[in-house]
Amino acid sequence: MLTKLFSSKLMEPKLKEAKFSLFLLNRNKLTKISLIIVLLLILIAVISPWIAPYPGHTDLEVNPQDKLLPPSSQYFFGTDELGRDIFSRVIFGTRISLNTALVAVILSLIIGIPLGAVAGTIGGKIDELIMRITDIFLSFPPLLLAIAIAAVLGPSLQNAMIAIAISWWPWYTRLVRGQAISLKERQFVKAAEAIGTSQNKIIFKHIIPNCISPVIVQASMDMGGVILTISSLSFLGLGAQAPTPEWGLMISTSRNFFLNAWWYSIFPGIAIFITVLAFNLLGDGLREILDPKTRKN
Amino acid sequence: MKKYILRRILLGIIVLFGVIAITFTITRVIPSDPAAKWVGPRATHEQIQEARIELGLDQPYIIQFGKYISDLLHGDLGYSLRSHQPVATELKNYIPATVELVLLATLLAIILGIPLGIYSAKYKNRWLDHLSRLFSVGAVSLPTFWVALFLQLIFFSKLEILPLGGRISTNISIMYELPNITGMLLFDSLVTGKFMIFKDAFLHMILPGITVALYPIGLVARMTRSALLEILNEEYIVASRSYGLPEKTVLWIYALKNSLGPTSTVVALSVGYTLMNTFLVEAIFSWPGIGRYISDAVIGLDYPAIMGVTIFSAVVYLALNLIADIIIALDPRVRV
Numbered sequence: 021m022l023t024k025l026f027s028s029k030l031m032e033p034k035l036k037e038a039k040f041s042l043f044l045l046n047r048n049k050l051t052k053i054s055l056i057i058v059l060l061l062i063l064i065a066v067i068s069p070w071i072a073p074y075p076g077h078t079d080l081e082v083n084p085q086d087k088l089l090p091p092s093s094q095y096f097f098g099t100d101e102l103g104r105d106i107f108s109r110v111i112f113g114t115r116i117s118l119n120t121a122l123v124a125v126i127l128s129l130i131i132g133i134p135l136g137a138v139a140g141t142i143g144g145k146i147d148e149l150i151m152r153i154t155d156i157f158l159s160f161p162p163l164l165l166a167i168a169i170a171a172v173l174g175p176s177l178q179n180a181m182i183a184i185a186i187s188w189w190p191w192y193t194r195l196v197r198g199q200a201i202s203l204k205e206r207q208f209v210k211a212a213e214a215i216g217t218s219q220n221k222i223i224f225k226h227i228i229p230n231c232i233s234p235v236i237v238q239a240s241m242d243m244g245g246v247i248l249t250i251s252s253l254s255f256l257g258l259g260a261q262a263p264t265p266e267w268g269l270m271i272s273t274s275r276n277f278f279l280n281a282w283w284y285s286i287f288p289g290i291a292i293f294i295t296v297l298a299f300n301l302l303g304d305g306l307r308e309i310l311d312p313k314t315r316k317n
Numbered sequence: 318m319k320k321y322i323l324r325r326i327l328l329g330i331i332v333l334f335g336v337i338a339i340t341f342t343i344t345r346v347i348p349s350d351p352a353a354k355w356v357g358p359r360a361t362h363e364q365i366q367e368a369r370i371e372l373g374l375d376q377p378y379i380i381q382f383g384k385y386i387s388d389l390l391h392g393d394l395g396y397s398l399r400s401h402q403p404v405a406t407e408l409k410n411y412i413p414a415t416v417e418l419v420l421l422a423t424l425l426a427i428i429l430g431i432p433l434g435i436y437s438a439k440y441k442n443r444w445l446d447h448l449s450r451l452f453s454v455g456a457v458s459l460p461t462f463w464v465a466l467f468l469q470l471i472f473f474s475k476l477e478i479l480p481l482g483g484r485i486s487t488n489i490s491i492m493y494e495l496p497n498i499t500g501m502l503l504f505d506s507l508v509t510g511k512f513m514i515f516k517d518a519f520l521h522m523i524l525p526g527i528t529v530a531l532y533p534i535g536l537v538a539r540m541t542r543s544a545l546l547e548i549l550n551e552e553y554i555v556a557s558r559s560y561g562l563p564e565k566t567v568l569w570i571y572a573l574k575n576s577l578g579p580t581s582t583v584v585a586l587s588v589g590y591t592l593m594n595t596f597l598v599e600a601i602f603s604w605p606g607i608g609r610y611i612s613d614a615v616i617g618l619d620y621p622a623i624m625g626v627t628i629f630s631a632v633v634y635l636a637l638n639l640i641a642d643i644i645i646a647l648d649p650r651v652r653v
Contacts, residue, residue: 050447155328156335161589161634163596164627165339171615171623172343248460252597255462256612271463275601278466279474289463297458304454 044309051305057298065115072108078265088281098283100273106283109265110291116266117295120181121246125239127185132192133235137227139193140200142219151197154190162187166249170258177250177266180259184249188242195238199231237310241303244296251292267292318646325642329635336631337389341382344620351620354398394628395621397614404625408607412629413500414484415595415606420501421526422591426533427584433534434541434580438549439568449538456535465528465598472524480521482603489517525602529594533587540583544576578645585641589634 045051069075073096077083083103091098097106139150157165165187166180173179203209204227212222251268253259260266262273267288274285352369353360360368369375373384388395394404430453437449472479480486484502485495493514496505503522506514548554549572557567599608607626614622 152331153335156332156339159332159336159631159635159638160627161593161630163593164630167596167611167615168340168343168623168627171618172346244458248458251460252462255460255597257616268460268462271460271466275466278470282470285463285466285470289460289467292460292463293455293458296460297455300454300458 041309045305048305048309050301051309054298054301054305057294058302061114061295061298062118064111065118068111068115072105072111074105074108075112077104077108078112078263080263088277088284090281091283097287098281100270100281100284101277106270106287109270110267110287112265113267113270113288113291114295116177116260116264117247117250117292120177120250121243124181124184124188124246124250125242127181128188129192129235129239131185132189133196133228133232134223135189136193136196137200137223137231140197141204141223141227143201147197150193154193157187157190160187163249163252166253167256167258170253175258175261177254177260177264180250180253183253183258184246188246191242192235192238195235196228196231199234200227203227203230237306240299241306244299244303247299248292248296321646322643325639329639333631333635336635337386337628338382340624340627340631341385344624345378345381351398351618354618355401389628394625397622398619399614399617399622404621407610407622408625408629410500411605411607411610414502414604415592415599415608417501417503418522418525418529418595418599418604418606419588419591421503421522422530422533423584423588425526425530426537426587426591430534430537431541431580433538435545435568435573437538437542438545441546446542450542453535453538453542456531457539459531461528461532461594462597462601464531465524465601468524468528469601479524482521482525482601484518484521484605485514486517486521489514525595525598525604528598528602529591532594533584533591536587536590537580537583541576541580544579545572548572548575575648578648581644582638582641585637588637589630592630592633 045055064071072078074081074083081104083099083105086095086099086103087101089095089099089103095105095107097110100106100109135150135154139147166183169183169186170180173182200223209222209226212226217226250259251266251271254266254268255272257272260269262269270288271285274281274288278285350365352365352372352374355368355372356364373381376384385395392405394408396402397404397407400407433449433453437446437453440446469481473481493511495502495514496509496511498505498508502518503515506512506518554567554572557571558564562571595604595606596608596611598604599606600612603609607629611623611626613619614626
């Protein structure tokens with residue numbers, strides 16, 4: 021009874037906070053629309069094999085007698101140089117882009133979070149070392165490091181994900197380090213230290229779980245940028261390889277045909293644009309809703 | 318202040334050293350054999366062995382790295398594996414075209430992005446703000462390479478008013494001698510008064526220029542807006558308004574001055590993004606810059622060329638960040 025009362029009292033401000041955030045989300049139309057689009061894209065990604073009219077066209081199947089046909093009721097987005105249905109390929113591309121971006125972000129989190137937590141909690145020379153290494157990684161112009169790594173690892177979607185993770189983790193290290201520095205002064209960490217909890221346990225049981233929520237918000241904001249980076253790498257020939265229906269790769273192949281077949285490059289591009297835009301708008305909105313500095317007005 | 322700048326420069330040099338070390342290590346684990354690349358596909362085993370010794374690839378990693386650094390200090394970036402020409406010389410020929418494009422985009426970002434951000438903040442949540450925010454988020458969400466193709470489709474293929482690519486029309490480059498002072502065609506032709514060339518070069522510049530400028534315009538507008546919004550909430554703005562100062566003075570002088578720090582940082586940052594975007598679109602516009610150079614180098618696994626471009630871009634990026642930090646440090650509120 022007593023514990024129940026205690027915990028609900030503790031939860032109250034958090035619940036209020038969440039309710040207020042939901043209220044703000046509801047009021048912010050653009051953020052709400054972008055959230056709906058993101059959810060819709062996830063749905064499309066999940067059910068793509070069932071809604072694509074020509075699922076075979078996303079793999080090895082070709083259909084040369086129908087090559088480079090303009091959009092029609094049979095092929096909504098037209099066909100490509102091998103007669104494949106662009107609509108089906110764009111639909112499947114949703115699954116590929118979201119999947120790769122998610123894996124790339126998770127990989128960067130796996131590298132970035134522990135490093136940041138260790139740097140922030142332990143401090144001193146280790147902190148200095150980790151942060152200088154992050155500085156070095158952050159001083160590569162964006163995309164360039166990913167290009168170099170992808171070139172070395174060899175062109176494939178998997179290597180593109182690894183390349184992105186290697187160039188992306190420092191952002192999370194910085195974020196987590198800042199969180200960890202303030203967390204380690206808190207009572208519960210001090211208490212854990214006082215009863216002799218090991219440093220490892222403090223970092224992984226107390227620090228990391230408590231700094232995870234801003235990191236998740238940041239990661240969801242980064243999804244747009246990561247999707248754009250993946251399609252850029254694929255466009256350069258360093259990501260997905262044929263016949264994968266990846267948007268960037270589709271645009272890259274369309275270059276040889278686009279002056280006569282505008283539909284070939286237009287639709288994959290629109291797909292990238294809508295996806296990245298939805299994630300960016302959602303990220304912007306989330307930041308505004310969760311940031312106490314801007315939420316007042 | 319002096320001490321701070323010196324420390325920043327020193328730190329920049331250390332970071333640059335790290336960047337070079339990482340790039341060098343990356344290119345050394347390349348699965349392909351640079352020596353085999355150097356002598357070509359029909360070389361014998363002995364020739365490859367000779368090339369390995371000639372290129373110093375038989376030495377231990379640390380000695381190779383030491384040699385690379387000492388060469389670098391003498392401005393030597395090694396030889397391209399494909400053309401056998403010094404990478405430094407090749408870069409010198411390719412850099413001006415890219416710099417011209419990046420400068421134009423940055424200029425557009427400053428001229429258009431900052432006012433867009435200011436008006437957006439001034440009319441927060443009104444239609445102008447919504448429009449400008451939609452534009453700036455849209456601009457950073459567009460795949461640059463797709464914009465390039467789209468613009469070519471509209472302005473070259475459909476409307477037939479702008480050229481498809483290149484820096485200059487073939488007939489102009491045959492008929493006239495092209496001026497070469499800085500290597501930036503637009504600037505050189507203007508200075509030497511060759512207006513025919515200037516006009517033609519300008520027409521060629523429009524599509525690539527717009528393509529790479531979209532991202533920085535959006536980024537700068539977005540950052541200016543958010544920096545200004547934070548400042549407009551501050552008490553000194555309320556105070557200056559209640560003194561009856563004209564809104565123009567409050568906004569363009571008092572508020573803007575204090576948002577200059579974050580804005581200049583983002584301008585510096587956006588140059589980095591613009592540089593990367595030129596890498597994606599130069600091939601599309603047949604623009605003879607370092608972007609096309611590196612994409613060819615990546616395909617040919619020409620690692621000295623890849624390293625050359627990487628180091629050049631990293632130096633530019635670090636220098637810009639340094640400048641941005643110094644601008645921030647000039648702010649008397651930031652005590653350093």
